[in-house]
Structure formats: structure tokens, C-alpha cells
Amino acid sequence: MKEVIFRIRHDVGCWSTLTENVDLEFKETQALGKILPSGKTFTWQQYVVYDPKNELEDWLNRVRGKKDLKTIRITPLSQRHNTYLVYLEWVGPTVFSKITQYGFQLAPITVKEGYEFWHVGVEDPKKLAEILEDIQELGEVKVKRIGHVEPEICTNLLTPTQERILKLAIDLGYYSWPRKVTLEEIAAVVGVSRRAVQEALRRAETKIMNKWVKEALTR
Numbered sequence: 001m002k003e004v005i006f007r008i009r010h011d012v013g014c015w016s017t018l019t020e021n022v023d024l025e026f027k028e029t030q031a032l033g034k035i036l037p038s039g040k041t042f043t044w045q046q047y048v049v050y051d052p053k054n055e056l057e058d059w060l061n062r063v064r065g066k067k068d069l070k071t072i073r074i075t076p077l078s079q080r081h082n083t084y085l086v087y088l089e090w091v092g093p094t095v096f097s098k099i100t101q102y103g104f105q106l107a108p109i110t111v112k113e114g115y116e117f118w119h120v121g122v123e124d125p126k127k128l129a130e131i132l133e134d135i136q137e138l139g140e141v142k143v144k145r146i147g148h149v150e151p152e153i154c155t156n157l158l159t160p161t162q163e164r165i166l167k168l169a170i171d172l173g174y175y176s177w178p179r180k181v182t183l184e185e186i187a188a189v190v191g192v193s194r195r196a197v198q199e200a201l202r203r204a205e206t207k208i209m210n211k212w213v214k215e216a217l218t219r
Helices: 056-063 095-102 127-135 160-171 183-190 194-217
Strands: 002-010 025-035 041-050 069-078 083-091 104-112 115-122 139-148
Touching: 002 127, 041 095, 041 183, 056 069, 069 183, 083 183, 095 104, 095 115, 095 127, 115 127, 127 139, 160 183, 160 194, 183 194
Parallel strands: none
Antiparallel strands: 002 115, 002 139, 025 041, 025 104, 041 083, 069 083, 104 115
16 A cells, blocks of 8 residues: 655645644544535544644634635633644535545644645555645645555554554654643543543553564564
8 A cells, every 4th residue: 555645735724824823733533524415525624723822712713714614613622731622614625525535544634834744545556646636736735755554563453443542642642751632631532431541542552562572572
């Protein structure tokens, strides 16, 4: 399977140009796209937003003026860490809707200082050129890497729930030092209890460590 990592600056949706000159960090947790009977593309996205300088309200005022934005909801996750959950719905072409025509995301996107950063997988290598050509219709694209995706250590090892929660915990900085997100905040994003997140991470960590130690001892 081929992978492509690229960044894009564009004025479609709320990202890219609308994140310039604000010190906000967006990390996607969920996204879904589909084609409506009218032929338009519907996309909903959910992000965790870090707002270290209390600039979220200024950004929201800019976003609310977008004609393709249909719904936006903000839920505080942690006032202490200035962390929020942002839910949006769009009608119109988005990078996500373009990606799902040819491939799939390998990691949540991040948005910083006017750029979206995407990591995309494609089963058919010939589709890479088509993806990039389509996306360039939306804005300024710079390819950072094209390569081959190696199998992940958790493939066929974790349950889908364990894999999803583990990847989310990594992406949101649960394993960073200092820790950027709590179990409660991860639970709020996933929509389960704190105990369920804690148990999923514990079981995932145990499986991965056992596999790693076993392979290391047999080398």
C-alpha cells in the first residue's frame, strides 16, 4: 500500500486560511463524508482544539461567516488545559470528500497556522496522481512524502475498539510528557466511560508489550 503525506492551504471549509494568525491547534478525532441526492458532498468532522491563548472565540466569529458551514457545536473538555471539542457539518467539496473517493486517512489531520497536514493511504499506486490532481483544485498543495506503508504492530493484535482508543490517545498526547490530555477527556471524545478507556488502553499496552518482549527474546 502506498502513502502520501502532504499539506494544503485553502479557503474551503473552516481550516487553512481561517486558522492563520491564531494560536490554535486542531486534532481530528472523527470524520465522515457522503454524497447527497443533490450531488453535493456532506462532511461532518469532530476535532479536539487546544487554545493556549484564549483565541477560540475570535476564530469562531470568523468561521460562522462561512456559507458552506451548516452546523457548529463547541463543548468544553478541560478548562484547565483550554481544551474543547468542536463538531462541524459542511455541505460542499472538502479535502476529506476528495480523499475518500480514492483512499483513506492513515492518521488524523492536524491544522496549524493556515495549513492542513494529511497522511493518506492508497491501495492502488496509480490513484496517487489522481488524488493530488483533485486536491490541487481546492488550494495550494505541497507533498512532503510518498512511500510505502509498513504493517503496524497492532494489526491483527488489538480489537477495533482498543486500536481506535490507543491511536486517539497517542494523537491527543496522552503519552506525551507532560501529558496533554486526561482519560476523562479521551472518554468524552469517544463517548464512553473513563473506566472503559482506561481498560482498553491497559489491555492494548499489555498485548503490545507482550508481543514486543516475546519477539525481542527470540531474536
